[in-house]
Amino acid sequence: MGVLPYLVAGWVFLTGCYGLATSRNLIHAVGCLSVCQAGTYVLLLAVGYRHDATAPVFSDLKPGSRPVVDPLVQALTLTDVVVGATVTALLLALVVQISKRHGTVDPDELSELRG
Amino acid sequence: MSRRFRLWLVAVGGAGLAALFTAAALDLPAFGGDHHPYGDRAVHASLSRHTANVIASVNFDQRAFDTLGEMTILFAAVIGCGALLRQTRDEHRATPEPQEVARPVRRYALLVLPVALLTGLYVIAHGQLSPGGGFQGGVVAATSLHLLYLGADYRALERVRPVALYETGDAVATSAYVVTGLAALIGGSAFLANTLLPYGTFNTLSSGGTVPLLNAAVGMEVACAVVVLLARFLDQAVEIEEGNGT
Amino acid sequence: MDDLLPLLVAVPLLGAALLVAGGRLVPRPVAETVGCAVAATTAALALVLLLNSSPPFLEWAGGWTPVNGRSVGIVLIGDGPGLGMAALASLLTLAALAYSWHYFDEPPSGHAGSFPALLLLFQGGMCGFAIAGDLFNAFVWFELMGVAAYALTGHRVEEARAVQGALTFAVVTSLGAYALLMGIGLLYARTGELGMHAIGRGLDAHGRPDALVLAAFVLVMTGLLVKAAAVPFHFWLPDAHAVAPTPVCMLLSGVMVELGTFGVWRVYGTVFAGPGGVPAPEFERTLVTLGALAAVIGAVMCWYQRHIKRLLAYSTVAHTGLFLIGVGVLKPEADDGIALYLLGHAGVKAALFACAGILLDRYGSVDEHALHGRARELKGVAVLFTLGGLGLAGLPPFGTALGKSVTEEAVGGPLTVLYVAASAVTAAAVLRVAGRVFLGLGPKPADGTGSGYETTGSGERPETRHRLSRIPDTMTAVPAVLVAGSLAVGVVPGFAKVVAHSVNETGSAGVAASAHWTPAGVLLGLLSTLLAGVLALLAVTRPKTFAAPDRALWLRRLQSGHVGDYVAWVLVGATVLGALTLPGLLGG
Amino acid sequence: MNGWILAAAVILAGGVGATVWGVATGPLRRRVVAQNLCTAFACPALLLLSQGYDRPSYVDLALVLALLGPVGTLVFARLLADELADDPPSAWGLTYAAAAVGALVVPAVCVAAGPSRAMAKLLFVGVLLIGGNVVASRALSGGFPEARHG
C-alpha cells in the first residue's frame, strides 16, 4: 500500500503519454493529454495524505480535534484542475479549426509543416 | 517518421521514464506519513485569520498570487478561444432549428435549472466555510444555464445569454480581483494582503477578511468565463456554417 | 520599493482586462494605444526596479513574511537577471505592439481589443515567470505564457499551417508543463517546501542525492528545456515560428525561448546546486552535451532552410544551444557572457523577424527562392537585415559579439570552436538570404531543388488585409531600434560591468568577474563574421554544391510536423536527460 | 471496522467497477447506459463515505453529483441523438436496480443522521438522484425525437 498511489500516478501519466504519441485522431489526443494531467492530480494528492486524518475544512469540525491532511497540495491540485480545463478548451478550439482548414483530424494526414 | 520508429521511440522513452519514476517512488516518504510541515503552518495561519476552509485560505490569502495567475490563465483562454473560434470572412451564421424534446426531459431541465443555479451560488457564498469556493460554484452555476440548451434548444439559450455581457463581466471580475489586491498595497501592506477588512467571527459568512471578496470575484469570473467558452463552442457547432450562403 | 514587484504582473493584467471590457466600444487605434501605454508603463516599472536592484529584492506576496525562517506565502526574487528578463520581455512586447499597429486585416468579429490584450497577458506571464521565486508560482506563469502563446500563434485561423503549428506547440509545451508539475510534486514530498531556496535547503538537509532527486531534476528540467527548445525538445519551435504572426515571432524567439534557459539557470542555482542536489559535473556534462547537440543541429537545419522564418527559428535553436553550454559550465564569467549574449541576440533576432514580416506583407511570400532579387527597392530593410546577420555572426561592436567573446573565454578551447562555427553558419544562412533576396546575387535557384519534403514558404497570404504597397514607418522603425539596442549592449561603456555585477551578485555568491572587450574576443568575432561571409558567398555563387538540401534529408525528415513524433521525442529526451545525469549519482 | 466505509467500498468495487467495465467495452448503446449508471452508483457511495468519515459537509459533494451527473448524461443523449437513434438503449432493468441501491442507501444514511436539517438535505439529494437518473435514461432512450442538428 505504501507505494501503490505513486505507481498509479506514474502509470496514468505514462499511459496518457503513450496515447498522445500513438493517437490517430486529434480529439483523442487532447483526451489523452487530460489523462496525462490526471496523473499529476493523483501524485499531488497522494503526497499530501495522512493516515486517519480528515479534510482541513472546519465548518463542521472543531479545529484541533482530529488530525488533518495537507491543505497545500489540495490548493495546488485545484489550480491544476482549472489549468486542465482551460488548456483542453483551447486545444479543442485549435482542433476544430484544423478540421475546418485541413478537412481531417488525423495527424498522419496533416502534411503542411515539414522539413 | 514511420509509425514503427515512433512506437520504438515511445517504448524507449516510456521505459526509461517508468524506471526513473519507480525508483523515485521507492525513495518517497511512505504514503500517509505525518511529516507535513507546510500544511500544519498553513492550517495555523488560516485559523489565525478566522477562515474555516483552510484550502480557501491558502488559495485566496496565503498564496493569492497563485490564484491571480490561475484566474489570468482562464481569462487568457477565454480571449484565446474568442479569437480562435471567431467567424471568419468565408463563413455565415445559420439560424438553429428548434428541437423537440420529450416532455419529461424538458420539465426536468427547467426544474433543475434554478436548483443548480442556487446550488452554484450557495457553493460560492460558503466558499470559505464548507468545501467549495469561487471556482467550483462558478462552474456549477454556468453549467446550470446550459440546461436551457439541453432541455430546450439553442435559441432559447441565446435569448437568455448575451455573450458580450458575460465577456464584459469576465473582464470586470478579473479587474475586481486585481483592484482588491492593489487596495491592499495602497492600504500600506503588500499586494493581495489580507489586512484590509476585519477577520470577523469564525465560521460565519463574513469571516476571513478579503477572502470572501476574492472568492466572489473568482466565482463571477469563472461563471462568465465558462458561459463565454461554451458560447464559442456552441456557435461553432450549431450556427457557423461553411461558405457564404444566405 | 520591493513591494512594487507584483505590479509587474498586475499592471499588464489590468490593462488586458480594460481592453477586453472596452474593446468593443472603442475604435482600433484607441485600443492599440492603450495596449502600448500599458506595456510601456510596465517596461518603465521593470527598468526602475532593475536600476536599484543592487541588493536583490525579496518580496513575500500577500505580506506573509517568514516567521522564524519559514513562511506560508510566495517569495518573489527581484534580482538583476530576473528583473533584466522582465524588462527585456516588456520592451520586446512594446516593440511588438508598435510593430503591429493596425496590422491585422480583420479583428475578430469587431473585437479590436483581443490581440493587444493577449500580448499584454503574454507579457504578464513572462514578467511573472522572470521574478518567480516559488517553483509552483513559476509553473503557473509558465502555463499563462503558454496559453497566451498558443492563442497568439494560432491567431490567423484562416491559415491551415497556423492552426497545425499552434496545436503541436500547445500539446508539446503542455506535456512539458505537466512533467514540471510532477517534478514539483516529488520535491514537495521530500522537502515540504515550495520556495526555490527553501527546497534547496531541504534537499541539502536530507543528505546525499538519490533516485528521487534525479527524477525531480529530470522532470523539472524537461519542462524548462521544452520551453527553451533544446534538442530533442525543439521540434515545436520551427513549426510555431513558421506560422505565428510576425509580432508574436519577435516575442517567441526574442525572449520566451530565452526565459526557458533563464529558468534552467535559476532552478539549478537555487534548487539543485547544493550538496543534496545534482552534483556540478553531472549538470555540466548534461547541459554541455544537450547544448552542443542543439548548436550543431540548429546550425545545420538553419543552413538548409529556404523558408525565412523557419531559418530564423533554427538559428534560435542553435543559439539556445550556445546559451545552454554557457549556463552548463557553471562559471561566473560564462554567466555574465551569456547574459550579454542573450540581450544582444534578443534585439538582433527580433529585428530579423520584423524584416521577414515586411517581406511577407510586401510580397506575400517568405520563400528565399521565390523572392530572389525581388526586394531590391527595400533599401532600408536590406541594410537592417544584413546588420542583423552580421550581429548573429558576432561582428565586434554588437552586444552579441561582446557576450560571445566573454563566454568563449570561460568555456575554453573546443567549445569555442563550436561557438564560432555555429554562429558563423547561422549568420551565413541569413547573409545568403540577404544576398539573394535584396541584391539578387548568384543564379536564380531552380524551383525543383526542393525535395518536396519541405515547407517552402511560398504562397502564404500576407498578414495585412492586402499586400502593402508602402511599408508603414512603424514597421521599419521597430527593427531599426532593436538593432540599435543590440549595438548599444556592446558599445555603451559600463553596461557590461553593470550586467556582470548584477548577475554575479546572485548567481555565484558574489564572485566579482568583469566582462569587457578583449583582443582575443574581437579577433574571434571577426573570424566568425569572415567565415560567415565566405560561406554565404559560396552558397550564393555555387548553389548546387553548398545548398543541396538532400544531404541532410534524414535530419529534415525528423522535423515531420506530426504531434505524435514530437511527444515521442519529449519522452526520449527525458530519458536521455536521466541517463546523462545518472553516472554521477551512482558513483559519487 | 467502519461499516459505512465498507458498504461504500462494496458499492464502489461492484457498481462503479461494473460501470467502468461497461463504458469501456461493448456497443455505444451500452456504454451510454453505463455512464448514466456510474452517477447512480457513485452518489450513494459518496453519501456512505460522508457518514463513514463523520463529516456532514461531504454531503455537498453528493448534492453536486446528483445535480450534474444526469446533466452530463443529457449532454450525451442530446449530442449523440443521431448515433443512438438506430438502436435506442433501453436498459430499464439496470436503471431501476441502480435507483433501488439509491433508495436503500438514502434512508439508511438519514436514520443515522437523525431528524434535522441534515436529513432534509439527504432526502433532497436522494430525490434529485433518483429523479435525475430516471429522466436521464428516459432521455437516452429517445428523448430527442428528430435527430436534426440544433
Added chain:
Amino acid sequence: MADAVIVVALLLVAASATAAVAARDPVRQALVLSVLGVVLAILFTVLQAPDVALSQLAVGSALTPLLLLLAVHKVRRRGRREGPRR
C-alpha cells in the same frame, strides 16, 4: 478500512485512465473520460480532498464532455457533408 477504499479507488482510476486511452474513437473516449472524472472525484474524496473533488465533479461531469462532443459534432458535420468520412 480507509486504506481498502483508497486501494479500490486507485484501481478504478488506473482502469478508467487506461480505458480512456484505449478508446480510439473520440465519442467513446468522451464517455470514458466522463466516468474517469467521477472516479477521480471519488478518489479525491477518499483522500480527504472535498474541494478538489467538487471542482473535478463540476468540470468533469458536464463541462468537459460538452466541449468534447461539440468539437466532435463540428468535426463530424464537416466530414459528413463532404462525402464519405475518410
